[in-house]
Amino acid sequence: MxxxxxxxxxxxxxxxxxxxxxxxxxxxxxxxxxxxxxxxxxxxxxxxxxxxxxxxxxxxxxxxxxxxxxxxxxxxxxxxxxxxxxxxxxxxxxxxxxxxxxxxxxxxxxxxxxxxxxxxxxxxxxxxxxxxxxxxLKAPDSYQCCFPMNDGPLFMHLLLINLNGLLEANAYSIALIKDDIRLVKEALEFIRSFFENVEQGLYKDLRSRVLDLAYEAKDVIDSIIVRDNDLLHLIFSLPITIKKIKHIKEEVSNISVKIPNNSSLTVVNSTKKPVERKSLTTGKIIVGFKEETNWLISKLTSGPKNVDVISIIGMPGSGKTILTYKVYCHDPSLGPSRDEHPEP
Structure with a gap:
């Protein structure tokens, strides 16, 4: 040829x-x-x-x-x-x-x-x-995401559930990046476990960077799976994102080594009234899914008493996490207990 x-x-x-x-x-x-x-x-x-x-x-x-x-x-x-x-x-x-x-x-x-x-x-x-x-390939502009939601613990919890689901799936598009998904999942689990055992007010900048990076990883993985500029994401964005995740994991690991065991604070097991948590990157507005959000809220608030869970099913990248956030932000009582999801 x-x-x-x-x-x-x-x-x-x-x-x-x-x-x-x-x-x-x-x-x-x-x-x-x-x-x-x-x-x-x-x-x-x-x-x-x-x-x-x-x-x-x-x-x-x-x-x-x-x-x-x-x-x-x-x-x-x-x-x-x-x-x-x-x-x-x-x-x-x-x-x-x-x-x-x-x-x-x-x-x-x-x-x-x-x-x-x-x-x-x-x-x-x-x-x-x-x-x-x-x-x-022509190298694309630098790729960076900013965490656009208002509840970091819930997002991290949902993201890890989503990554687990992808690892259990047999779709060919997922098989292509399964090792990368596993690496992202394991690194984010390690990072989240660190924040479970430090005071909530500490390392605010690091928390913010973790959320931005987790959201970036989700966006890149979803883009590859749904074939949205997947070649660029596969060759450039995903390796760069993984490199940043490894770097921040190493940073967290170095910090955890310096913290004495008896000075840690496990927020998840606290018996005190939970402190209201706000995202460190507030100010973003989540748009779309208005009809779907109203429908879900209606089902959750006026449906049968014996039904307290509604599954949101769809292709990766179709907006399941965003929709869940909109419902949860409208009425936090509709989502899981905050105590179940420690700060990421």
């Missing part, structure tokens, strides 16, 4: 240049449709428990991310054909793996060779990730 593009590019013909433009436009679409077909075929003929299947699903999902976002402006135009050629080679190899795994599984033959080939191909995928960052 690269040789074809180089030869065509040298031609002064207007028709040839139009052809190149159309090739740029349609090639990613063709590759994307093929990958979707390959993914559906694999689901049909190979069980999820088959050794090696998970790695192949991850590779297909990664290649889908690339070809979906390939026509967008943040890819260097001069590198597009080279990227298309590399992706095409990887897709062909993945397709071969799917065929081999299907045939060997059906004939009950050893799949060790296919599994080794999949692991080797994963190394090529990692190399492509590096090249996407340094060769093919």
């Amino acid at each position: 690269q040789i074809c593009y180089t030869n065509l590019k040298a031609s002064p013909s207007v028709e040839v240049r139009r052809f190149i433009k159309k090739l740029f436009e349609f090639s990613p679409k063709v590759l994307r449709e093929y990958l979707i077909h390959l993914q559906e075929h694999m689901v049909t003929v190979i069980t999820p428990s088959t050794l090696g299947a998970q790695n192949i699903h991850v590779m297909i999902e990664f290649l889908l991310v690339i070809v979906t976002d390939m026509p967008k402006y943040f890819i260097h135009h001069s590198k597009l054909f080279d990227l298309l050629a590399r992706v095409g080679v990887l897709i062909r190899k993945v397709s071969t793996l799917v065929h081999d795994l299907k045939e060997k599984s059906r004939n009950k033959e050893s799949t060790n060779g296919t599994i080794r080939a999949a692991l080797n191909l994963l190394k090529n995928i990692e190399l492509l990730k590096e090249d996407l960052k340094y060769v093919y």
